[in-house]
Amino acid sequence: MKIGYVQTSPIFGEITQNFDQIESLVGNSKADFIVLPELFATGYTFISKEEAASMAENTEGKTSEFLMRIAKRTGAVVVGGFIEKDGNHIFNSSMIVSDSEVLGTYRKLHLYYKENKWFSPGNKPLEIYKVKDTRVGIMICFDWFFPETIRSLTLLGAEIIAHPANLVLPYCQKAMITRCLINRVFAITSNRIGNEARGEDNFTFTGGSQITSFNGEVLSTAPKDKPYIDFVEIEITQARDKNLNKYNNVISDRRIEFYSLE
């Protein structure tokens, strides 16, 4: 199975240009599964809810059309971030899309920094999507900080974690090594690069998109400061075997009755 990411440098508010950048990076690549960054079409650093809402869409809009186009072109199922509108609420969401349909959306559960000034926190259960012969779970950026997210997705059956991101802190990539190792899942962290100085905020996004293996090995690392695309071949059955060695199983060894997680 061939999985990959596109690391982009979105220009704030320039949706068409941001789509074009991705199409040109993708070129004639073929793959099974591709992850794009969080909010890849719009940019990240909003200054008001009104501004963010003005770029919100549902699953029948510019972004879903674009993602289907990429899916058709590459043969892959594609995940990417967008601003999701639902009544008066907008969410920091990701869409999972095949060449012919939107398979679902995930609404970011753990909002970072000022995001909660414009976005509503995710209000839908974590879900698992069938992609070819594998099962995929989605989390967005800061969701990584809470180990409960990947653990829950793993327990729900995810073998690959799609992780669109707009990372500004330096911790995530190393943390994903631990997260993947202890859950024995693959993860694709698709980050952006570039700088956005808007309102009181000045964010530099840290790139370094990463594909992490079920055993904690880093299979691909993108540069910190350049648009980049990469793919790796993985053997998905490796994420189905939860035995760490002859005596330990990373899931069944859990001692649930002794945990205090409320």
Next chain:
Amino acid sequence: MKIGYVQTSPIFGEITQNFDQIESLVGNSKADFIVLPELFATGYTFISKEEAASMAENTEGKTSEFLMRIAKRTGAVVVGGFIEKDGNHIFNSSMIVSDSEVLGTYRKLHLYYKENKWFSPGNKPLEIYKVKDTRVGIMICFDWFFPETIRSLTLLGAEIIAHPANLVLPYCQKAMITRCLINRVFAITSNRIGNEARGEDNFTFTGGSQITSFNGEVLSTAPKDKPYIDFVEIEITQARDKNLNKYNNVISDRRIEFYSLE
């Protein structure tokens, strides 16, 4: 508050020599809290339950006396590993000891590799101990692999994680950076060094004992291959503030109702 660890090179079965090694490393050091490795008195690589049981103790034995002596000498509360006997069961445990009493024992919840051939898995709840003005939780070695352990201890009120270890895999030290950062707790991983070739097993213990700060900073690192002792001054109130920034709290931001952790 001054906290520290002693990284030792135990000789299998040579309890008196192993005590002496620690006393000589400790010298006239003074501290508030000290962590010794897992099974520091006995060594690790048993070949039968009978062998391990022959070195088992309760909380009124050689090891508790030794730990109280170290507590008296240093002024510290001391945590260290031992084989705990309870009826027909033996546990891979740690004892927490002041200069005058055993405050409690913790029985390792997640047994590694062949340990479950001789040890019974921990059968007591996670507990928090008052040490001077702070609260301490204990986990042993492979317990780190399960994020539920530190998370539970944090939610129960731990500000410092005492982590006696006999690590043979290379992942723990980096993982502790993530674990401490996301829980905003301090941790003292007290590892051993040396090699034990016994029966079919041949373990090289990886040293690199580490004190990790609430913000993921590494405050002390021991060499990989030498006995070592170190102390650092910490400001424990830093572990009480669970705010990551003005908008995020690492505990209250959890979305428990959306997790699937069973």
